[in-house]
Amino acid sequence: MQTPASMVMGIVFAPLGLVLLFTAAITPQWREGQTRLDLARPGSLLRTMIKSHGSVDSLLLVRSDGLWESCLQVEHSELKQCWPVAGPYQRDRRVRLAQGLVLTSLFLCGTGIVLACIGVRCWTDIPLRGVAATGGLLVVMAGLLSMIALVVYTHNLERLGVHDSQQEVNNTRFPQLSLRPAGSLYFGWLGSCLQVLGGGALVFSFKRPKCRTCPEFAACPACRRCSEIRNKPDSDMTEDRSSKRLLRI
Incomplete structure (x- = not known):
């Protein structure tokens, strides 16, 4: 069977989109900000911890947040600390909404890919176009849900858990962080986008190809070659019709 191009496009783009979205969901780089910590004050704990690095008056810290994890790292250093999201950032309804939408999107996309693989049926001659299109519809819905989650998070990026950040800033005497989108958000x-494109391609595969040259069929299955019927001699076509009439009698 020659698999339609729309099915091939959908069966390639949908899993790729699932992998990228899953990578974005588990990594803590949805937003990040930098701040400089003054170590000139005597008795600074961080100054004691990094005394092996020589005389250092200040450190540049990078704070990054994801949906389920936050990290704090000293720039150009291996010193890094990560912890599960907590406090007002975790309780923020917009963060919880993004978490729920992303999880739902991953589930729908995985289910849609399974249905699409069953519908394509590359090991047989006739694809199940209805099943493949249903899987594509689930993949499109998954892509739209993840886009909604990304829009909500990006639009409120600097306001998510702002009370928690402000409290932490006051406790450590940091200047206020200037947060910006990070790599996981782009993933x-x-x-x-790949989910929407792949799902849309699978949905378009629902339409059966029209074979106008076939004398007795309004539409042929995807694997049936109309050229064989078109190139068949008229005498053979007449014999076939006569045999069918005899069988009916």
Whole structure:
């Protein structure tokens, strides 16, 4: 069977989008910000911890947040600390909404890919176009849900858990962080777009190809070659019709 190009496109783009979105979901780089910590004050704990690095008056810290994990790292150093999201950031309804939408998107996309693989049926002659199109519809819905989650998070990026950040800043005497989108957010956008494209391609495969040259069929299955019927001599066509009439009698 010659698999339609729309099915091939869908069966390639949908899993790729799923992988990218899953990578974005488990990594803590949805947003990040930098701040400089003054170590000139005597008795600084961090100054004591990094005394092996020589005389250091200040450190540049990088704070990154994801959906389920946050990290704090000293730039150009292996010193890094990660912890599960907590506090007002975790309780923020917009963060919880993004978490729920992303999880739902991953589940729908995985289910849609399974249905699409069953519908394509590359090991047989006739594809199940309805099943493949249903899987594509689930993949499109998954892409739209993940896009909604990304829009909500990106639009409120600097306001998510702002009370928690402000409290932490006051406790450690940091200057206020200037937060910006990070790499995981871009992976999520790319994965969502691929999901929509792949799912849309599978949905388009629902339409059966029209074979106008076939004398007795309004539409042929995808694997049946109309050229064989078109190139068949008229005498053979007449004999076939006569045999069918005899069988009916």
